[in-house]
Each structure stands twice: as structure tokens, then as C-alpha cells.
Amino acid sequence: MIVLAGLKDHIGRLVHPSALGSSIEAARHRLFIATRISLSCLALALVPVFLATGGVPKWLDAILLAWMVLPLVAAAQVSNTGRLASGEALSAASWIGLAVTAALGHACGLGAACVVLVAVPIEALLMAAPWVATCAVAAAFSALTVLLCHAGLVGSAAPAFGRGDAVLIVFAAIHIASLVLCGRAIQRTRDDLARLDAQRYRVLSEAIGDLVLRFDRAGFVLAAGGASERSFGIPSRDLMGRGFFDRVHVGDRPAFLQAVSQAANGSDNITINLRFRIQALTAPNGDYAEPVFAWVEVRTRPFEDGNPLPSGPGDTAVVAAVRDITVRVQHEAEIERAKRDAEQANASKDRFIATVSHELRTPLNAIIGFAEMLASPTLSPQDPEKRREYAEIIGTSGQHLLAVVNSLLDLSKLDAGKFELCCEPFDIAELIHACCDMVGLKAEQNGILLRHDAENGLEPVIGDKRACKQIILNLLSNALKFTPAGGRVAVSARPDGNAVLVSVVDTGIGMVPRDLAKLGDPFFQVRGDYDRPYEGTGLGLSVVKGLVGLHGGSITVESAPGEGTRIAVRLPIDGRRAQPQRPPSAKIEVITRYPRSASAAPGLEPQKVQKIA
Template sequence: MANIGDAVGRHVHPDVRAEPIDAAVHRHFLTSRVLLSLGSLALAPLCLVGAAPAAWEAAALAWLVVPFGAALLVSRTGNLRAGEALSLLVWLGLGATLTLGAGSAFGLALLLMVPVEAAAASSAAVGAVAIVAAALLALGAALLSRFGQAGAAPGLSALGVAALLAALAYGGALATAAARTAQRRRAEERGARLRHSDLADAIDDVVLQFDRSGAAAAVGGAASVGGASQRLFCLPPQALLGRGFFERLHVADRPVFLKLVADTVSEGRGGTATMRLRTGRTLPSRRGDFDEPVFAVVDLSLRRRDVDAVDGAGARPVALGLLRDVSARAEQERLAAAAQDTQDRTHAGRDIFLANVSHELRTPLNAIIGFAEMLSNEALVPADPAKRRDYAAIIHESGLHLLAVVNGILDASKIESGAFDIRPEAFGLDELVAHCCDMVGLKADQTGVRLDQSVTPGALALVGDKRACKQIILNLLSNALKFTPAGGRVAIEARPEGNSVLIAVSDTGVGIAARDLPRLGDPFFQARANYDRPNDGTGLGLSVVRGLVGLHGGSIAIESAPGQGTRVSVRLPSDCRRAAPNAAGVTKIETISSYSSGTGHDGVPSGGRMQKFA
């Protein structure tokens, strides 16, 4: 019987499957009518034994098959009232067939099934009409028998008819009361579901209950989840019911969910877990060839609850859950963490800045103060004029160094605050590169580093801020010379590339470790920075270059490996007036950390892993 009930239950109309009580009523109706019709068909072969069946026998068998049609009608349309009316008609027709066709009083006794059937009907009006029809049929059969009409049940006494009518009246009263009670109960349950739905909409959360396997069901019917699930996750209510909720969880969060449900149902401990739920929203991928799903961050809080089984098998434990969308909170926490990380990096940068600036300022200031004191003290001033000129030259060079440090700090501050304005003008990049190489040529000769140029004369017309471009080239050349030991090589290359110009500075110096690549371009950061570092510098050079390139709408790429040199490639638009400038803080630096031993034409390793850092 259980197997038959499950098989028939799969044919319940889809409109009522989401409502547990209505689905159970429909399932019981379908099961009882199908079993009645199958039993009648099983008895059909008995009619073939002996003589041919009479017309009334065939009609009675036909009436017993009609309940299958009622079940089919309810399964296809979901109209339970029409199916119940057809079932009541079966008993009326069967009673009339046996009474009038066979002349048997048993047919009138079957009319007592009408109030029994009406008691289980969902509509009191349909049951009342059927009971009145049964009473009229009994009264008509009695009158026909009284006047000796052929085919009517013989021997019906007035007392028997009165008793039958009384039984029908009493049964009708009971059936009407039972139907009205059932209607009132269903109305109260419907009202409770509506109140639950309104409450769920008011709290803007989704309420679900889960069985031991993790299958979800709506506490107040599918309507109670409809508005919230559509509003929060762009999902119809059916998408979260059954195994839908589990299948929409992120794969990494499913074990957490199953353990939470098992602990809640089995041990009653309950709890809350934060998980990721795939919503009905999508976003185009970066490549644009498919849509990426959007996951919402949700909090699922579970508590144990004992509910009565619909099939009357007793109470069973379930996990009652409240599903809340916390994507906004998760985003705020992410932003707060990012802000804290930025703040920590700023504090670290400030400490490095103080250490670097104190180092950069102390040395030239000591030289300026010391040699100025010697020149101003007649007892200490050297008698040799050449010595005095050397002391004055040292004071001059120290002052220029201090001025360069201060200018670098001011430029970095202006770029970061957005106060650095570029003034576009047309100029030849080949002449600017040659001029910059002449300016750093003396330092290259002093440090024993070879400086090479590869520029096409007269072919590089550029519209941009000439002073800013000069600063870009000088900073790149100065950095390359600073970190390249004696006997090494620094090369600068400039060539057109479509609507842009490539400026590349490469060296055979110490290179940059992979751990330092993400921080390149940060103000006051210097790779392998420490207080006793062998290379001077504030770490502002590349930060200024990055800002100036961003103001021109260009890009930077850095390729490096420890001990294998560095190559910095800057691409600037041929006319910066037509390019959209980037804010200095969001200009991307492409970095390539090379691990192979092979090197390119400029001595810098080729191949590796590329990343982008803001």
C-alpha cells in the first residue's frame, strides 16, 4: 500500500505539491479512487463466468470504473471539487442501477455512502447537493415500489424508507458539519501561512526547514519564500526547495552545511554558519564569452524542531533555518580589511620613509655643516686653494642632493594629491633621451658602468609634458646606474609602437627579488631596504615615474630577477591629449618575475610569471 501511495503521489498536480497538507489530501484522494477502480476491474472476470452479464451488471461495473476518471481529472487539473462531485455521482448512479435495474434494496443501502463521501469532501455545498439527490432517489424508488412499478426494489415499507431518509438526513448533517470544520481548519492554516509569509517578507529573510539529508522545505508553503528569495537572490521559491538549496551552495561550503544540519537534527545543538549561495544573477566574464555566476554571502542559523509527519507516522526532528543575506556586511568587512592593510602599509611606509629620509638628509647635512665650519674657521681652513675648492664643491654637491630629495618628496606628494598638472607640448624624444644621457654620463663614467643608447633620430615626435618625460627618463636611468655594479651595462631604448612610444631602460644590476615585486611603485619603498643598505635612495623614484606615466595615460612593465638585472618598459601615447589620464593610485604596474637562467638581448632574463599590482 505504501508503494502504491508513493507511486500515485507522484501524479499530484504541480500546483499543490509545494503545500504539504493540500498535497496529502490530493494524494489520499487519488490513491483511494485508483484502488477502488483497480479492485473493480479485478472482479470483472467473474461476470464472464456462466451466462452473459445483464445490462445492469455491466452498468454497475462501469460505475465502479468512474472513480479512476475522477482521479485522472484531479491529477490533470488540480480541481479537487470536480473530482469529489464525480465520486459522489458514482454512488448515486450505482445505487440507482442496483435499485432500479436489479430490484435490490442493497442499492438503496449504498446511498448511505453518499454522506460518508460528503464528510471527506472539501466543499460542503457539493456534499449537500449529493445528499439531497440521494434522498430524492430513495423516495422515488419507494414510490415506484409502492405502486408496483417493475424494476423497483420490492417490499419497501414506509418504515424502511423513513429510516433510510433519517439516516441520510443524519449523515448529511454530520457530513456538513465535518466539511465546514475542515474548511475552517484549512482557512486557519491558510491564514497562518499568509501571516508567516507576511512575517518572512517583513524580516527580509528566508525561513526553511531541512531534513536529515539536507533537503529543504518551506515552513509556510512555497509562497512564504517566494518574495524573499526573488528579492534577495533573484530565484523562484522552487529553486531553494528540495535539493535546490544544497546544489546552489558553493562546493567548498557543502560539508559545513551537511555537518550543521546533522548536528542540529541528531544532537539538537544548532548553530550558525556563513556560506556562499549561487544566486540567479550573472555577470559577463572578463573575456566576454560566458556569464559568471554571482554568489551571495549568507548566514544560515539552524535550530531543532519536532514536526508532525503528514502521513501520521508521528513527530520527526527537522532543522528549522533562517537564511539571511549578509553580502553587504561581508563586503564592508572586506573593505575594512583592505583599508586596515592599506593603513598598515602606510604606517610601514612612513617608518621606512623616516629611516630613509633621515639617512638621505643626515649624510649631506653633516658634510655641509662640517665643511662649512672648516671654511668659516680660520684655524681649520686649509691653506691650499685647491682644498678649499674641493670643500666648496662637496658643499655644493650635498646641497644639490638635498634639493633632489626634497623635490622628489614634493613631486610624489603633488601626484598623490592630484595637484600635479601636466602641460602638453610637442618635442623630439630622441633629443630628450640624448640630453638625459649626457646628464647621467658623468656618473656612469665614475662608477664604471657602460651607458648605451638605441634611439631612432628624428622619428620620435611626442606630445606631452617635456619636464615630466625628462624626469621619467632621468629617474629610470639613475635607478639603473645606482643598482648596477662596476663593469655592468645600462641601456636605454626608444622606438614608436603604433599610436604610442616605448621607452625601455635595462641594466645588468642586482635585480629585484620576487617578494619585492608587489610593492614596486609604493612611495618610500626600496627593494632590499635596510638601514645599512649599500645603495642610497628614498624609494621615491619609481613612485614618481608611476604617477607621471599615469597622468599621461601610459603604462609600465618591469621584468627582473635577482642577480640577472632589470628591464623597465614605459609606454606613452604619442599624443597624451587624446588619452584618458589614470589616477596615480590606480596605475597598473605589470611585473614579471623570471626564474630561468636565459637572458634576453639586454641581459635581462626572459620568461616568467606576470602579475599586475596597483
């Protein structure tokens, strides 16, 4: 054992330094040098035996010995230069030359020469350079053809089996056996490296907490290691083959295949983010399973194993590290959402300043101007009717200011969650009649037909009467404001299951779809410029949205340009049992209407609706 260990250590020192970078390459060089030295030494050891039994050698014997010692020259060449391909070419040439020389010189028969030539294709299977292997096999078959042709031309009987045949056959058999042992040794080295490599991947992936995958060029997983079950709750075996690809979100699969293709073609460090299905939530009725996706980061790079042979279709082409980044993506989304909310808040502040300054400045200018005129002895009109008109303007402007301030206060309470409902039973029909009486004068002055239609015998509503009154008044005020002279406004109430449906319909200017999508936003108005013909802060529907939300109700809006608007508020019969929405903001279902045809009967109901938001 000590002698074998010493020989192995000595052979290891003969390996050229250029081959020590790869374990497989070093094993090839070491086995090539060891077997060729051994065969050449065996040939040299036979010389004394041959001289003792055969006498003085002939020139043919010297040539045959030279061919048998040529592998020693190949081993020395590989040890000195590290060029395994040239050494393998010399080794193959020695066997072909030995077979041809022995057969043509009648040192052996054709059968023994063929046995020697058989060693060449077997040796070619272990050659590292494909072109050398191809040339060696082609040369062996050419030599065999030459020998067969020579035997056919000579036509002599085959010589008897002699000492030369035995030596060559034994020598070739020893070489073939050594080649088989070398092949098994190289395969064991490959297996050991594969196990060591797998262990390294497993330790590395467990240390960094990532899932490490090996892909072929088609994106199929060939090996999986790491924290797949710990990180994603998925066994590694479920990711093999198409397992990983099938779990990638359909929308992200093209990007994944592109990343694998680029990495397989040599692009380093390609990183992509994918949605990866980790589980499925089964519906209560079992009809379908809703997939649950996690965000993962996939870092790919080409796989290099030091193998000079080209990769086959099933060989590893790409290695990838997969990391769960769901928390990071959610955090970034929260930051982006907070940024967007801050921008919206800043925009709301700008709109608030612009709108409120306009709405407050105009009536204040009127109040101050007419008050100064009435207070001045020189400017005050002597006509009592004129003074009464100025006083009415001051009163109207003051009421407008009070309405603006009340709307701002109500909206502030709703946003802060400080608006408390005082629920009591009341008759919704009587409340609608009272609200119509309050705005009736304004409708008459604007030339608008106002009618109300509340069904008799409606069940009393339990809710905040003042808040419900404000809801109806705001809806009626908006309808009257945006309805031209000669138009109609109708308000109705009817039971709707365990709720009451209050509808306000007008034949006003209507709204376009892009305005419908912004309904309920504070300070939003259909026309937001300062020269708009309609006064108001744009807070009415926003306050309605909050008050309806506190009652647990909902809002539906239908409108079309020039076709009027219908707003339906659904209020629960008993607001105490309803779950108020937090934040207090009712859901608004927005529906756009198609214009009516000229032949359609006039009315306030839509012909066709389309849900857009």
C-alpha cells in the same frame, strides 16, 4: 447541534491535561475516549434487549459483555492518567478476548470471530505507540491461529448463522467504521495544523524579512516561505529540492551540509555565512554567464513538530532562516580595508621619518661640517685644491638634498592630484640623448658603459616634456646606482602601436620576487636597512609610477637576482587623448626571469619570463 456541541465539550474536558500541549495528541485522546465510551454504551444498551428476547443470561454472556465494556475502562484510564498507549493496549485486548471467548464458547462462528479480529490491525494503524501496535497485531494473528487450530481439531461442522454472529459482526463493523472516521478526523487535524503552520511561517517570515526554509537531513528543501522573491528576486519554487543547494557557492557547500547535519542531530542555533547565487550576468557575446553572489546568513535549528513517530527520509529535520547580509559584509570589508589602509599609512609615516631623517641628516652633516671647516681660520686647509674638494662635497650634498626635496614635493603633488601636465610635442629621441648626457659623467666615474639606442624618425610625442625627462632620469639613476663597475646600462625607444616604448636595461644586481611585488611603493628600497650601500629615498620609481599614470601609460618590470633589470615604460603618442588613471598610478606588470645558462649568448634580453604579479 446543541446536544452534539455539548457532548463534544464534555468529551474535551475528559482529556488529560498532559495531552493538551499538542493538537494532534489532544485529538487522539479525544477521539479514543469518545469512540470507546460510545461502543461500551452501545454494548450496555443491548443488555435489556438481550434479556427481553433471550431470558436469563449465562456465564458466557456475562464474560462477553465484560469484554465489550472493557473499552470503557480503557477510556477512563486514558482520561485519568493520560497514558494513551496503555489504553490502546486494553482496547486491543478487549477485541481479541471477545473474538476468542465467543468462538471457543460457541457463541458465534469462526467467520464472525475473524471479522472481530480484523478490527485489531485496523486499530493498530491509528495507535500512537509503535510497540503497542506491533504487539496488538501479533496477538491478533496468534488468536486467529489458535481459533483455526481449534476448528481443525474439533472438526465439527460450522454452526448456523445465529443471533450472536449478527451482534458481533454489527458491533465490529461499527468499531471499524468509527476507526475510519477517527483516521479521517486525525488527518483533517494534521492538514489544518499544516495550513496554520504554513500561514504562521509565512506571516513570521514576511514580518522579519527573512527567507524561511525546511530541509531534510540531506539538505533538500521541503518547504520555502517568506521574502525569497522580494529579498533575492528568486521564486520560492526555484529553491525546492536541490534548488537552494545548487545556488550555494561551491566553496561554501561543505559548511552548509555540516550545519544541516549538526542541526538535524540536535544542535541548536547554528549560524553560518554563505555566498548565495542570486543571478547571472550574461557576457555581451553570450559565451558565458558570470554568476552574481550575495552574502547570506543561515541560522539553523532542529525542527520539532511534536510527532512521536520517527522521521522518515523525506520528513523535515531542520528549519533555517536565511537573511541577506551583503551590505553588512561589504561594510565590514570597508572597515577592514580602512583599518588596513590606516595601518599602511602609519607604516608609511614611520618609513618616511626613518628614510628622510637618514637621507637628510647625512648630507646636512657633511654640509655643516665642511662649511664650518672652510669658515674657521684654524681648520680651513691652506691648499686651494683641498678647499675646492670641500666645496664640491658641499655642492654634491646640497644637490642630493634638493633631489630629495623635489621628489617629496612631486610625490605630494601626485598624491593630492595637483600635478598638472603641460602637454607639448617633443622628440623623444632627443630627450633620451639629453638625459644620457646628464648622467654620462656619473656612469663614467662608476666604470659603467652607458649606451642609448633611439630609432630615427620616431613620431613626436605629445606630453609633458619635463615629466617625461624626470621619468627617464629616475630610471637611468636607479639603473646606474644598482649596476656595479664594469656593467652596462642601455636605454632605447621604439614605436609600439599608438604609443612609444622606452626601455632601460641594466646588468646590475637584479631583484628577488618578493621585492618585485613591492615596486612602486613609496620609500621602498631593495635593501632597506641603514647600512645599505646605495643612497636614495626609494621615491624614484614611485614618482615614475605616478607620472606615467598621468600620461595614461603602463610599466613592465623584468628582473632576476644577479641578472639585471629591464624596465619598459609605454607612453601614448598623444597624452592629451589618453585617459589619465585616477589616482595617478600606472599599472606595473611584474615579471621574473630565470637565470641564463652558461652557454647562452650574453645580452640584455631575458631567456624566459614568468608573470608573478
